[in-house]
Amino acid sequence: MELAIRKDFTGITEPYLQIEGGIPLQGEVELPGAKNSALPSIVAACLSDEEVVLHNVPLELNDVKQLVRLLNEAGAEVKVDGSRLVCSGRNWSGGTLNAELAGKIRHSLLLLGLSANWRSNLFLPLPGGCSIGNRKHDLHLQALQDLGYEMEESELGLHLKESNPKKEVEVSFHYPTFGGTLNVLFAAVRSDSTVTLRNAARNPEIIDVINLLASMGADIKWVGPATLQITGVGRLNAASHTVMSDRIIASTVISAVGVTKGSVTIRNATVQVLESEVAAWREAGLQIEEVDNGIYVKWVKPLKAVSIVTEAYPGFHTDIQPLHTVLMATAEGTSTLKETILDGRFAYCYELNKMGASITVADGGFTCVNGAEGQIAHITGVDGLVGADVVATDIRGGAAVAVAALGAEGQTRIMNLYQLERGYGNFVELFSGLGAQITRVSP
Numbered sequence: 001m002e003l004a005i006r007k008d009f010t011g012i013t014e015p016y017l018q019i020e021g022g023i024p025l026q027g028e029v030e031l032p033g034a035k036n037s038a039l040p041s042i043v044a045a046c047l048s049d050e051e052v053v054l055h056n057v058p059l060e061l062n063d064v065k066q067l068v069r070l071l072n073e074a075g076a077e078v079k080v081d082g083s084r085l086v087c088s089g090r091n092w093s094g095g096t097l098n099a100e101l102a103g104k105i106r107h108s109l110l111l112l113g114l115s116a117n118w119r120s121n122l123f124l125p126l127p128g129g130c131s132i133g134n135r136k137h138d139l140h141l142q143a144l145q146d147l148g149y150e151m152e153e154s155e156l157g158l159h160l161k162e163s164n165p166k167k168e169v170e171v172s173f174h175y176p177t178f179g180g181t182l183n184v185l186f187a188a189v190r191s192d193s194t195v196t197l198r199n200a201a202r203n204p205e206i207i208d209v210i211n212l213l214a215s216m217g218a219d220i221k222w223v224g225p226a227t228l229q230i231t232g233v234g235r236l237n238a239a240s241h242t243v244m245s246d247r248i249i250a251s252t253v254i255s256a257v258g259v260t261k262g263s264v265t266i267r268n269a270t271v272q273v274l275e276s277e278v279a280a281w282r283e284a285g286l287q288i289e290e291v292d293n294g295i296y297v298k299w300v301k302p303l304k305a306v307s308i309v310t311e312a313y314p315g316f317h318t319d320i321q322p323l324h325t326v327l328m329a330t331a332e333g334t335s336t337l338k339e340t341i342l343d344g345r346f347a348y349c350y351e352l353n354k355m356g357a358s359i360t361v362a363d364g365g366f367t368c369v370n371g372a373e374g375q376i377a378h379i380t381g382v383d384g385l386v387g388a389d390v391v392a393t394d395i396r397g398g399a400a401v402a403v404a405a406l407g408a409e410g411q412t413r414i415m416n417l418y419q420l421e422r423g424y425g426n427f428v429e430l431f432s433g434l435g436a437q438i439t440r441v442s443p
């Protein structure tokens, strides 16, 4: 369930971002915990009937708040305790989930794996998340059925029925789905089964969740480069885990340094989880170095065009492509960006064009992993961007226009902030700490 997107500021009553661009960012920032690790970690923590304590959860994020409400309404006990989140699934009841909450976040899908773990019925109204293409769930369904769970799908949602999983199972994905990998892990870790999962997603956020599950006593092994073996254990114990830091926010800062011609040290960051992306940005001309517990990034010369293709990890991350587009919007030359994962991920390009960018988006003549026609963006670098009134189309599209605004001449106003704030809890604090003139205006 997506919120309707407003198109202009007339009579606006909702908060918006106002940015005066053109200030080179300088200084040091510390990354918060990663949304895309925190959300599955919270669900993973509810696989135990003991208390699992999570540190470094970005508690201020809209998506985290929605997920916590959704879990608590279905019987889990997830409580904020200072900066920690204390979780237990001991009273999980499943049942019919709140459609409004489930429809706002993509990771409500993971409650299928959680409910399978507790052998309870679950009716999951259709999940939401960013509107960036056809976000299918057929692989989740097929995998849970392969594991022995009875599933039904209707126009309204997905129904997991109480059932007994099979003892020895092999699941194979044609594409390493992020959420699908997590659902298999969650359904299998505490069952009586041994599950071999082929073509599992290997994103750093998945590794972080596997580390959490291992600390809870789960038996999960990599038995091939992309093959997981999960041997169910009867019980998962109490544990304490620190969520990894947010590599997409690190990328957002790097992109902002590039467009503002600044220099920033990003603490709690590592290039190891951003190898494809950092390789492209170094090739474009940005100076990016590893320093003690962080990354130092500096604009040293005009950037040149570098074309990229998004791919499953360790390829160039689809969530980071909008931040590359912004860098390319003022680079010398023309670059192409081929988006192979999601078919509708270029809506933000039209917003960047309102700021003077020169981007065309065309059918690419290839099929995305979800079976839809894929698109390619052609980006011709311009001398500079100018402020405009724009919309945050989705989380990363919102980040892209905000980063563009930091480098643009004049004032930009960004509405539909709800989307940006699903993934960035402290956008204003993050960038004003680096010298940006940025305000969240509440009319």
Ligand SMILES: CC(=O)N[C@H]1[C@@H](OP(=O)(O)OP(=O)(O)OC[C@H]2O[C@@H](n3ccc(=O)[nH]c3=O)[C@H](O)[C@@H]2O)O[C@H](CO)[C@@H](O)[C@@H]1O
Pocket: 035, 036, 037, 039, 106, 107, 133, 134, 135, 136, 137, 138, 139, 140, 141, 175, 176, 177, 178, 179, 180, 318, 319, 341, 342, 343, 368, 369, 370, 371
């Ligand atoms: C909260 C979170 O961490 N979300 C991330 C996760 O989403 P999400 O878990 O939705 O991503 P997936 O890896 O599952 O999906 C990627 C592609 O596979 C397709 N697919 C997926 C499942 C399925 O059953 N059938 C199918 O065809 C999807 O339609 C999409 O085109 O990974 C995406 C791809 O890296 C990121 O953009 C999201 O930020």
Ligand SMILES: C=C(OP(=O)(O)O)C(=O)O
Pocket: 035, 036, 063, 105, 106, 107, 128, 129, 130, 131, 132, 319, 395, 396, 423
């Ligand atoms: C697409 C994203 O998230 P979600 O899957 O939660 O919509 C994202 O984090 O960029």
